[in-house]
Amino acid sequence: MDRRSFLKHAALGAAAVGIARTATAAEMYFPVKADQSLFATINRAKDPAKRNPLEQKHAPVIKAPASVKAGEPFIVEVTVGEVVHPMGPTHWIQFVELNVGNEPAGKADFQPRGFLNPKVTFTVVIPKEAAPAGKVTLVAHQRCNLHGYWEGSADVTVI
Ligand SMILES: [Fe+2]
Numbered sequence: 181m182d183r184r185s186f187l188k189h190a191a192l193g194a195a196a197v198g199i200a201r202t203a204t205a206a207e208m209y210f211p212v213k214a215d216q217s218l219f220a221t222i223n224r225a226k227d228p229a230k231r232n233p234l235e236q237k238h239a240p241v242i243k244a245p246a247s248v249k250a251g252e253p254f255i256v257e258v259t260v261g262e263v264v265h266p267m268g269p270t271h272w273i274q275f276v277e278l279n280v281g282n283e284p285a286g287k288a289d290f291q292p293r294g295f296l297n298p299k300v301t302f303t304v305v306i307p308k309e310a311a312p313a314g315k316v317t318l319v320a321h322q323r324c325n326l327h328g329y330w331e332g333s334a335d336v337t338v339i
Pocket residue numbers: 238265271272324325326327
């Protein structure tokens with residue numbers, strides 16, 4: 181083997197090892213392939229009456245009274261989703277948060293150990309000045325490590 185041939189093969193070998201190490205590191209950090217397009221936007225159920233399997237598992241479902249009294253506490257339950265999302269070391273819900281209109285109300289963080297179901301109960305109080313039109317929209321968000329950021333909402337009449 182002449183010098184030129186040796187150098188050419190050595191360079192190709194080094195490049196191949198570098199690419200293999202990069203792929204291995206990426207696979208170790210992200211052991212399950214994720215659809216990157218789900219992380220580019222806020223995902224919602226396109227037709228809430230006819231959800232596909234991904235939407236059924238990820239779109240937050242808000243359970244709240246249709247009508248509440250201003251200044252009095254009421255219970256809001258947020259579940260991810262209609263079919264409760266699995267919780268485990270490679271696929272889990274990272275957090276659930278609730279907004280009252282545009283205002284953040286609260287957030288629950290989860291660990292990837294699988295001890296908790298992605299179901300959170302909030303006690304909410306809406307002052308009269310927060311609902312001048314007699315109505316507010318509760319907005320829930322959640323983030324799945326593999327399937328991105330999702331949103332669900334529910335309107336509540338405030339009397
Ligand atoms: Fe998921």
